[in-house]
Amino acid sequence: QGAAGGLTAIINPEPPVLVLPINQQIPTGTIGGKIYESLLSYDFELKPQPQLAESWEISEDGLTYTFHLAKKAKWHDGKPFTSADVVFSCNVMLKEVHPRARGVFDRCESITAPDDHTVVFKLKAPFGPFLLAFETSSAPMAPKHIYEGTDYRKNPANDTPIGTGPFKLKEWSRGSHIHLVANEDYYLEGQPVLTEIFYKVVPDGASRSVAMETGEAQLSQFADIEPFDVPRLAAMPNLKMTTKGYEFFSPVLWYELNLRKKPFDDLRFRKAARLLLDPKFIVDKINFGLGKPATGPIASTTKFYDPNVTIYKTDVAAANALLDEMGLKKDANGVRTTIKFLVVPFGEFWTRLAEYFRQAMKQGGIEVVLETTDPGGFAQRVSNWEFDTTSNMLYQNGDPALGVARSYISSNIRKGVMFTNTEGYSNKEVDELFDRAAVLTSDKERAELYSKVQKILVDDLPVLWMTEQQFPTIHDARLENAIDTAIGVNGTFGRARWAS
Amino acid sequence: MSLAAIFSRVAGIVITIFVIATINFVLVRAAPGDPAAVIAGQSGATDEKFLAQVRAEYGLDQPYVVQLGAYLGKVATLDLGYSYRLRRPVKDLIAERLGPTLLLTLSAFLISLLGGVVFGALAGVRHGKISDLAISLLALILYATPVFWFGLMLVLLFSIKLEWLPAFGYVDMRAGSFGPFAYALDVLKHLCLPALTLGAIYMAMYARLMRASVIEVAAEDYIKTARAKGLTEGAILRGHMLRNASLPVITFAGLQVGAMIGGAVVVETVFSWPGLGRLIFDAVTSRDYPVLLGLFLVMSILVIAVNLLTDLIHRLVDPRLAVR
Amino acid sequence: MTLLSVQNLSIALPAGADRSHAVSNVNFDIEENQIVCLVGESGSGKSMIAHAILGLLPPGIAVDGGALMFGATDLAHLTPAERRNVRGDKISMIFQEPLTALNPLKRVGEQVAEAIRTHQGAMPAREVTAKVVELFQQVGLPDPERLRLSYPFQLSGGQRQRVMIAMALCNNPKLLIADEPTTALDVTTQRQILDLIKGLQKTHNMGVLFITHDIGVVADIADKVVVLQKGDIVESGSADAVLMQPEKAYTRMLLDAVPGKGAFRQAGEPRPPVLEVRGLQKKFVTRQGLFAKPRETVAARDVSCQLAPGDTLAVVGESGSGKSTLARILLRLVEPDAGEILWHGKSVRQMKGRELRDFRRRAQIVFQDPYSSLDPRLKVGESIIRGPIAFGVGRVEAKKLAEKWLERVGLGPQAFDRFPHEFSGGQRQRICIARALTLRPEILIADEAVSALDVSIQAQVLDLLNDLKTEMGLAMIFITHDLRVAREIADRVLVMRKGEIEEERPTEELFENPRSDYTKRLLEAVPGRAFFAARAAPA
Amino acid sequence: MNDSIRTFLRQPSGLLGLAILFLVCLAAALAPILYPGSPWDMVGAPLQPPGTAGSLLGTDTMGRDIASGILHGASVSLMIGIASTIAALAVGVTLGAIAGYAGGMVDRLIVRFIEIFQTIPNFVLAILLVAILTPSISTIILAIGLVSWPPLARLTRVQVQSIAAREFVQAARCQGLGSMSILLRHVIPNAISPIIVTGSMTVASAILIEAALSFMGLGDPNYMSWGYMIGAGRTVIRMAWWASLFPGLAILLTAVAINLIGEALNDALNPRISRS
Numbered sequence A: 001q002g003a004a005g006g007l008t009a010i011i012n013p014e015p016p017v018l019v020l021p022i023n024q025q026i027p028t029g030t031i032g033g034k035i036y037e038s039l040l041s042y043d044f045e046l047k048p049q050p051q052l053a054e055s056w057e058i059s060e061d062g063l064t065y066t067f068h069l070a071k072k073a074k075w076h077d078g079k080p081f082t083s084a085d086v087v088f089s090c091n092v093m094l095k096e097v098h099p100r101a102r103g104v105f106d107r108c109e110s111i112t113a114p115d116d117h118t119v120v121f122k123l124k125a126p127f128g129p130f131l132l133a134f135e136t137s138s139a140p141m142a143p144k145h146i147y148e149g150t151d152y153r154k155n156p157a158n159d160t161p162i163g164t165g166p167f168k169l170k171e172w173s174r175g176s177h178i179h180l181v182a183n184e185d186y187y188l189e190g191q192p193v194l195t196e197i198f199y200k201v202v203p204d205g206a207s208r209s210v211a212m213e214t215g216e217a218q219l220s221q222f223a224d225i226e227p228f229d230v231p232r233l234a235a236m237p238n239l240k241m242t243t244k245g246y247e248f249f250s251p252v253l254w255y256e257l258n259l260r261k262k263p264f265d266d267l268r269f270r271k272a273a274r275l276l277l278d279p280k281f282i283v284d285k286i287n288f289g290l291g292k293p294a295t296g297p298i299a300s301t302t303k304f305y306d307p308n309v310t311i312y313k314t315d316v317a318a319a320n321a322l323l324d325e326m327g328l329k330k331d332a333n334g335v336r337t338t339i340k341f342l343v344v345p346f347g348e349f350w351t352r353l354a355e356y357f358r359q360a361m362k363q364g365g366i367e368v369v370l371e372t373t374d375p376g377g378f379a380q381r382v383s384n385w386e387f388d389t390t391s392n393m394l395y396q397n398g399d400p401a402l403g404v405a406r407s408y409i410s411s412n413i414r415k416g417v418m419f420t421n422t423e424g425y426s427n428k429e430v431d432e433l434f435d436r437a438a439v440l441t442s443d444k445e446r447a448e449l450y451s452k453v454q455k456i457l458v459d460d461l462p463v464l465w466m467t468e469q470q471f472p473t474i475h476d477a478r479l480e481n482a483i484d485t486a487i488g489v490n491g492t493f494g495r496a497r498w499a500s
Numbered sequence B: 001m002s003l004a005a006i007f008s009r010v011a012g013i014v015i016t017i018f019v020i021a022t023i024n025f026v027l028v029r030a031a032p033g034d035p036a037a038v039i040a041g042q043s044g045a046t047d048e049k050f051l052a053q054v055r056a057e058y059g060l061d062q063p064y065v066v067q068l069g070a071y072l073g074k075v076a077t078l079d080l081g082y083s084y085r086l087r088r089p090v091k092d093l094i095a096e097r098l099g100p101t102l103l104l105t106l107s108a109f110l111i112s113l114l115g116g117v118v119f120g121a122l123a124g125v126r127h128g129k130i131s132d133l134a135i136s137l138l139a140l141i142l143y144a145t146p147v148f149w150f151g152l153m154l155v156l157l158f159s160i161k162l163e164w165l166p167a168f169g170y171v172d173m174r175a176g177s178f179g180p181f182a183y184a185l186d187v188l189k190h191l192c193l194p195a196l197t198l199g200a201i202y203m204a205m206y207a208r209l210m211r212a213s214v215i216e217v218a219a220e221d222y223i224k225t226a227r228a229k230g231l232t233e234g235a236i237l238r239g240h241m242l243r244n245a246s247l248p249v250i251t252f253a254g255l256q257v258g259a260m261i262g263g264a265v266v267v268e269t270v271f272s273w274p275g276l277g278r279l280i281f282d283a284v285t286s287r288d289y290p291v292l293l294g295l296f297l298v299m300s301i302l303v304i305a306v307n308l309l310t311d312l313i314h315r316l317v318d319p320r321l322a323v324r
Numbered sequence C: 001m002t003l004l005s006v007q008n009l010s011i012a013l014p015a016g017a018d019r020s021h022a023v024s025n026v027n028f029d030i031e032e033n034q035i036v037c038l039v040g041e042s043g044s045g046k047s048m049i050a051h052a053i054l055g056l057l058p059p060g061i062a063v064d065g066g067a068l069m070f071g072a073t074d075l076a077h078l079t080p081a082e083r084r085n086v087r088g089d090k091i092s093m094i095f096q097e098p099l100t101a102l103n104p105l106k107r108v109g110e111q112v113a114e115a116i117r118t119h120q121g122a123m124p125a126r127e128v129t130a131k132v133v134e135l136f137q138q139v140g141l142p143d144p145e146r147l148r149l150s151y152p153f154q155l156s157g158g159q160r161q162r163v164m165i166a167m168a169l170c171n172n173p174k175l176l177i178a179d180e181p182t183t184a185l186d187v188t189t190q191r192q193i194l195d196l197i198k199g200l201q202k203t204h205n206m207g208v209l210f211i212t213h214d215i216g217v218v219a220d221i222a223d224k225v226v227v228l229q230k231g232d233i234v235e236s237g238s239a240d241a242v243l244m245q246p247e248k249a250y251t252r253m254l255l256d257a258v259p260g261k262g263a264f265r266q267a268g269e270p271r272p273p274v275l276e277v278r279g280l281q282k283k284f285v286t287r288q289g290l291f292a293k294p295r296e297t298v299a300a301r302d303v304s305c306q307l308a309p310g311d312t313l314a315v316v317g318e319s320g321s322g323k324s325t326l327a328r329i330l331l332r333l334v335e336p337d338a339g340e341i342l343w344h345g346k347s348v349r350q351m352k353g354r355e356l357r358d359f360r361r362r363a364q365i366v367f368q369d370p371y372s373s374l375d376p377r378l379k380v381g382e383s384i385i386r387g388p389i390a391f392g393v394g395r396v397e398a399k400k401l402a403e404k405w406l407e408r409v410g411l412g413p414q415a416f417d418r419f420p421h422e423f424s425g426g427q428r429q430r431i432c433i434a435r436a437l438t439l440r441p442e443i444l445i446a447d448e449a450v451s452a453l454d455v456s457i458q459a460q461v462l463d464l465l466n467d468l469k470t471e472m473g474l475a476m477i478f479i480t481h482d483l484r485v486a487r488e489i490a491d492r493v494l495v496m497r498k499g500e501i502e503e504e505r506p507t508e509e510l511f512e513n514p515r516s517d518y519t520k521r522l523l524e525a526v527p528g529r530a531f532f533a534a535r536a537a538p539a
Numbered sequence D: 001m002n003d004s005i006r007t008f009l010r011q012p013s014g015l016l017g018l019a020i021l022f023l024v025c026l027a028a029a030l031a032p033i034l035y036p037g038s039p040w041d042m043v044g045a046p047l048q049p050p051g052t053a054g055s056l057l058g059t060d061t062m063g064r065d066i067a068s069g070i071l072h073g074a075s076v077s078l079m080i081g082i083a084s085t086i087a088a089l090a091v092g093v094t095l096g097a098i099a100g101y102a103g104g105m106v107d108r109l110i111v112r113f114i115e116i117f118q119t120i121p122n123f124v125l126a127i128l129l130v131a132i133l134t135p136s137i138s139t140i141i142l143a144i145g146l147v148s149w150p151p152l153a154r155l156t157r158v159q160v161q162s163i164a165a166r167e168f169v170q171a172a173r174c175q176g177l178g179s180m181s182i183l184l185r186h187v188i189p190n191a192i193s194p195i196i197v198t199g200s201m202t203v204a205s206a207i208l209i210e211a212a213l214s215f216m217g218l219g220d221p222n223y224m225s226w227g228y229m230i231g232a233g234r235t236v237i238r239m240a241w242w243a244s245l246f247p248g249l250a251i252l253l254t255a256v257a258i259n260l261i262g263e264a265l266n267d268a269l270n271p272r273i274s275r276s
Ligand SMILES: Nc1ncnc2c1ncn2[C@@H]1O[C@H](COP(=O)(O)OP(=O)(O)OP(=O)(O)O)[C@@H](O)[C@H]1O
Pocket: C013, C014, C017, C018, C019, C022, C040, C041, C042, C043, C044, C045, C046, C047, C048, C049, C058, C061, C213
């Protein structure tokens, strides 16, 4: 076998569509990332690298970004990729169908195309992380000639995605597999190496491990492999495991308390709860060693992380003392108070997390009753603030301004919207620090502000941060260069190859 | 079957489907919270525009009776709704999963019926002997076994310990490149454990019934007649006992089809069999109600179909029914 | 030449059975071209002997002494294969119940053909079919070509029994064993089958072992009689000898117990009726399905009759003629479609509440099946006293009453605390009578109350009823399919056919001088008529 | 009744069933004493094999003691089994008795209704009910009860019908007994025993349905149940067979015991067998 050849990978769950511009769920990102591209890619340190944009420059005042596009880039249907497509995507289509992209591009005064291969973004105000907005899932380029003037979500072309990426969709057998083949006309020299990629839909966790074990599949990502199976598979000689390639996402997991309600509004209670919990337990026993305890709101894998904050150690006695101080007395059964926990309805991991929370709180005499709902009800209840406690995990999307601030700033307390400041935390100082940090362009200045905000937040405990989640990518030991950007398995795989 | 009988049969089926559809309707209305939010639940965030669209589609602003009527109308035109989670019409989702489920349930049905009849007959004929005791005991135990657990234990034994059969799935992932024969063989290999799991439990049930039935039939006068004719015991078993004794088993099997399809849901979950049951599991874990309700209806119709089939078999076996 | 010689035959029963041996030391011979009748009460071991000959004894029961010499072979000691060769070939057998003796799921022709193929080896299908058709013709089945393709349920009882006979004859057996082949049939059909067997026996020169409990049947067909009592032979010999000059008391008792030989009862003066029935109509409609046409059965069409105190009205007729339905209508267990029932001139159909209960108390019924007419969960005494208690009698008193009646029907007060299953059929029937009588009824309806009983017990129950009737001035409606029983007990007889009254006359007139053809046929079919007439004459 | 008890006790299989069931009840009763903590407590390292580190039957993925879970789960399984059977009996017997005794149009309607419910794949309906009403102990009982009644109704109807047609019932009517007392004293006592038998077996099937629901993730998250344990252990079956084996055995044994008892009851309540 030479460097070329086919790759069989696992996909779970089956993506609803492959058109990345209209759907950004994880599996869509993984497969769509081979078909669609954005202007930039990012290395493991989140430094921008060329993709559809060969080069770019930023004006002094940090308000104008000019991108020079790859001249040979073509859509899969043979039409050339031009700056008109970029303007259409960023200024029209994504604003309509992609809430996250809308958030970023709404900051632009104008998006224009002086010539076929140049695009100019003019910002209303400086925005520090603007260059991080051109990750594939965040701003996938859509072909103007197909989507302009149509109902994007109902466009029949959604069944035959047309992108600029190194792989094209050949066949999608629903419920079974998605077959991608190499794009012969790809604009980057010598790419792609692989001739085809099969994404097999394997809904069952155990079967996924078996498939990896037997070599039926050669690549798995995100939560494909159940945590307890990871060490075993990682130890197999024919497989390799890496947690690299998720830097852009860097998810942080936390328990969320509804600060509008008693006793969660009392900092002593939050501190006590935090002292009862042990992030190590989640890492070791629920995650089987993957991930690491989080110290605060910003993940250690991203730029502005500051480790010098208050460190909470598990301390049951101290927790009980705090609760006593609050005047929450134990009754005959040793129960101080009974609270509810809304279990996240997305599978076993979340159930375990809820069960752990219940047992941990019990040590402080806090009885937790688990409530279950369906995803619809869950979203509805959380976004409408109808819960006591729950758990949550958010991607940081490369920059605190993109993925962290949204959970803590009071301007983002938006009833009815998921992934906002649903816990209801409000602190003027924090608001101000986040706002200022977003519009600065100097990393050094920004780092200072983010350090400050981290200290305040960790002392204030708006949520109980537990872990920085890590995902295992497990692949055939002979597969090379697949994970070479900060979005890892969601990358283009243009350089992925077999070791000869 | 007379025309009138066919007519009343069809009417019965229509009524049944109508009732099931009504149950569906009531259930969606019984779900806590705004039905529109429930139906739209899969969209992650509750998007007002989307809710309005759902409300209009289901006519949730209309009076109940009108809504029920509209819903039944949709069912009548085979419109089972739309899965917002999977962004596809429920009808399509079900259609592509129907094959594996049929394969699984039909083979399990055959295994259970054949096995039940054979083992039950064996035990019945050897009434009171060791082999009867062994079969009866085994049947009793199997009958009391949770299906999913039995499946897991089979996986533990045959896939993990002995490594004879694949533990999960429908075909090998590489099967796309196999020839048609190798492909079929591979599916067959994957089918073994799930079909056995689902079949065994019902086999136990039928074996128990068959045993009792054979013992009863053995005491019938016509068996004495057959003996008095000078037939060998084998000929008596084959020619006179089996058919008569299996009648109650067939009737019962017809009644059990519903339960078996329910069992398939669990078995498909255990073995990651890409059928309707698996779809139900996914739909349950994500509470994809349109899919759940559609599946419920389709599975009920499946039961009706298999019931008709058993009826047909019954008629073939029992001339008294055929003439009437 | 002796065909089968039963020598000192003993058949052991398993432990826990009612006796140690089903039969012991039984000796008799069957000659070629001879009909040997085996008679005896239920449980005397008749079937056991028949089954032993073919090696068909049920599991746990075995021949434990003696020999069954069939020519030079001892049938009691054959290997399974040898036994199969004998069965259905040299010796064949017909059973009592024609409905259950045929496989319900196989065409009757096929069932006969199977017997042929089993013993005559491979034969072209056409030949087998031809043989079957020929056999069917021989046994008098109509349209054999079509009939052989029928299933048993499509044939009447008599036709099924003919199929059984054809099956038994298909390999020209030397010996035919018939175990009560006519008991389940109507008298007229019984007559035909008896004639058929007798005829075939003549043409085929067969030896026949005919088992029956009916002395009348014996008298009609037997060359030789073997009388069995509790497993022992009481008497055996040529039919003439045994029937005309019975030596043993038991045989005499059997002969005397046959009902319907004494003088006719004379109807008394006409008195005002207790019960009068006018123009009863009843149609049963069975729904087949939602849209299928319902099936209708006429169970009563314009039925009228009267019953005076102290009178006994016998209702006779073939199975399904509507006798039981009439009884049920009278008691308002079934509502008629039209007609009047008058009790002392009051309309029973208008009655409600107290009045109805009062009527019910005065009109009691005894059912045919002594097994299902007692609540299996209640002690016998309890079943009896519920009635009086329901009418306000105190428990202690009711118990006294019940004990009195139990004694009166010959059971003794200790029966009070036992469960129904601890009694024999005859005893149960007496309990039912006691239950009915504790309420001191005016009218007693007996629906086939003695049909399930052996002749000797039947005679006892009939006597009991007769005594009680005269004693209490009961009016009785006695339903039976047995004309001899009717003759024994009734003042008047009502003949029913398909829900209609064929004839209603005083008993003597009807028997001496029947008017309707149907009644004539019924009378002619009664087995042993000539014999009993002859026997009665000199007495 | 004494006869029935005697016959019951004469049957070794029935006794065995009783003994096992007794053990299960004992386990349920002793759970708080033998394992005073909650079965959710994480007592040791995860996935410890049986017999190690003080855990008799090993620990599950979160280090919870399997033995403790099984003991505490016993009462949950029994409670759900019995409660949902009572619910099924309430619906089934009432409908069946009405149909059997009333006859005619009412009977036809009820029969039709029963038939429809028998057509519906009952486990799927149970899933649907629990999923939509959100899983909790009461919705689970309700759902299992709602899907288990048709066989009971059918049986009750046939029983009532056949008993009501028996001659001894007609005889009782002729004795002047009122309808109510006939129903209570003759029909029900004679009809009840198969219903008791089937009812007892329904407990076993209810336990199985509950287990399957929990296995599918539709159990009440606040109660440790055997089905939940198997479901939670399923994914780790390759490295921790004990996590699913033992709870499965517990279900199996309980169901076998109940079935054995049911069969023995069947014989015991049959007067012909019990009193001969
Ligand atoms: N399977 C059996 N087990 C034990 N005892 C039996 C069995 N079958 C018959 N018996 C007993 O054997 C004896 C003879 O029975 P058999 O059937 O020969 O009587 P029969 O004369 O044919 O009576 P009937 O006129 O009622 O047919 C009876 O006492 C009966 O109780």
